[in-house]
Amino acid sequence: xNTDDMDEDVPGFxxxxxxxxxxxxxxxxxxGNGFIMAIHGAEWARRGRLPAGDCILLMLSFSxxxxxxxxxxxxxxxxxxxxxxxxxxxxxxxxVIIVFLNYSNLWLAAWLAVFYCLKIANLTHPSFFRAKRxxxxxxxxxxxxxxxxxxGLSFPFSKGVxxxxxxxxxxxxxxxxxxxxxLAETNMVHLxxxxxxxxxxxxxxxxxxxxxxxxxxxxHTLRMGGHVAGPRDPSMEAHTGAIRAISSxxxxxxxxxxxxxxxxxxxxxxxxxxxxxxxxxMAAYPAGHSVLLILGNPGLRRGWKRFxxxxxxxx
Numbered sequence: 001x002n003t004d005d006m007d008e009d010v011p012g013f014x015x016x017x018x019x020x021x022x023x024x025x026x027x028x029x030x031x032g033n034g035f036i037m038a039i040h041g042a043e044w045a046r047r048g049r050l051p052a053g054d055c056i057l058l059m060l061s062f063s064x065x066x067x068x069x070x071x072x073x074x075x076x077x078x079x080x081x082x083x084x085x086x087x088x089x090x091x092x093x094x095x096v097i098i099v100f101l102n103y104s105n106l107w108l109a110a111w112l113a114v115f116y117c118l119k120i121a122n123l124t125h126p127s128f129f130r131a132k133r134x135x136x137x138x139x140x141x142x143x144x145x146x147x148x149x150x151x152g153l154s155f156p157f158s159k160g161v162x163x164x165x166x167x168x169x170x171x172x173x174x175x176x177x178x179x180x181x182x183l184a185e186t187n188m189v190h191l192x193x194x195x196x197x198x199x200x201x202x203x204x205x206x207x208x209x210x211x212x213x214x215x216x217x218x219x220h221t222l223r224m225g226g227h228v229a230g231p232r233d234p235s236m237e238a239h240t241g242a243i244r245a246i247s248s249x250x251x252x253x254x255x256x257x258x259x260x261x262x263x264x265x266x267x268x269x270x271x272x273x274x275x276x277x278x279x280x281x282m283a284a285y286p287a288g289h290s291v292l293l294i295l296g297n298p299g300l301r302r303g304w305k306r307f308x309x310x311x312x313x314x315x
Contacts, residue, residue: 022075025283029068032290036061039303052139060108064286067101100154103198107146110202113209121216153198210250245296256285
């Protein structure tokens with residue numbers, strides 16, 4: 001798949017809009033994921049170990065922090081420093097780093113969904129009970145294996161998948177002359193193979209875990225419906241809120257997976273409206289998910305309120 005990128009200025013409004021939205025997403029993601037890292041990192045330093053769920057959150061927030069920064073760096077360099085960005089020595093490593101961080105994030109989010117499903121869902125299958133009993137032992141091994149798999153599937157992207165070449169015979173849209181431009185090329189066969197290997201498995205795991213959890217919570221909520229004390233029963237609200245949160249995670253996860261593929265395949269012209277939309281969606285996922293995690297996790301929510309209280313005392 002080839003994408004032509006004329007060596008001409010991107011409209012100022014598009015540059016300002018893209019950088020403003022990306023900047024807001026980046027700041028939100030850095031603040032949210034940095035806060036989660038600080039809470040669980042302090043807990044790890046104090047206790048010397050973390051439960052499996054908190055360990056996943058710590059690793060997820062750390063990788064998302066770097067993913068958010070890397071995507072902001074790519075957006076800024078592709079819009080403001082295009083000559084430097086369109087060099088293979090810069091373009092390919094940036095793509096590989098972002099692919100690795102995206103793969104890692106998708107795997108970690110999938111294991112987080114599995115962990116919540118095992119801890120919260122009420123299923124009667126024997127395999128479910130065995131997995132639930134051994135989750136604390138199995139999860140560290142699964143996390144390490146998935147990170148190694150993400151690294152192994154990201155490295156091939158440095159050879160034969162992405163490339164940029166200078167095209168000196170591209171017609172100028174404003175005249176009959178030609179002017180230098182850049183030709184971004186993607187090997188779609190290699191991309192489809194590596195993308196499916198890196199994304200399909202965690203995507204299926206996430207969807208299955210989220211679907212089982214939503215089904216279990218919904219069934220439990222319907223069962224509780226005839227026994228609640230009133231419409232504002234706290235237990236009922238907690239279950240309804242959990243269903244909304246998990247559904248939001250699922251939507252964000254799927255949209256991010258689609259946007260990641262479209263962005264990597266260079267289907268759209270560089271810095272076109274659709275290309276920028278894909279970047280915005282990709283940046284919205286780690287930022288939005290971190291906010292939802294803080295709002296949906298009682299411990300993180302209490303920590304956020306304490307943090308706000310301390311900030312107000314200093315102001």
